[in-house]
Amino acid sequence: SAVISQKPSRDICQRGTSLTIQCQVDSQVTMMFWYRQQPGQSLTLIATANQGSEATYESGFVIDKFPISRPNLTFSTLTVSNMSPEDSSIYLCSGGGAGPTAQYFGPGTRLLVL
């Protein structure tokens, strides 16, 4: 298994600003992902973070709004840009293998945009 940490754990931000969330894995993982979990909702995949190349975004999510970096096999960042109250959510980082192994999740970053 992998232990995943995220920083910050929570933040309150003003609309129009940007926040960068960091994700650190305690071991090298093939795949890293970013999810959003809105109140009472399931996890929605934002993008797959690819090491050394541009992230792969899911339908409805774009790079200008959610730029992602992944400089190595243990670290990734997600930026929520030009925030609005609709971006208030929990953002979760996940890591795992490309094979049939499951993914492991970080504790999440709770974001409130005023």
Next chain:
Amino acid sequence: QKEVEQDPGPLSVPEGAIVSLNCTYSNSAFQYFMWYRQYSRKGPELLMYTYSSGNKEDGRFTAQVDKSSKYISLFIRDSQPSDSATYLCAMKSGRNQGGKLIFGQGTELSVKP
């Protein structure tokens, strides 16, 4: 129609009860089935993982997959107050699909002492 459907509950049971949690899905390409447990204000943690059809048991937990019906279940025996959490089913396609998981909405479970 969502790819994965899960009754959000909430589900409230007395301590010691047998709990049955279920998900249905529409994509016949799904082969890997997971159950995650998420405590309040925490990230999801992997509880059970099953490949294809069949049963898998781990202590008080049993996962069942019926691919012919596109239906998966998680049973919790002798439920405890510490089992109170949200349970999310998740599934993915074949080995080379990049590990993309599709989640159900999650079922909120409360076990009363």
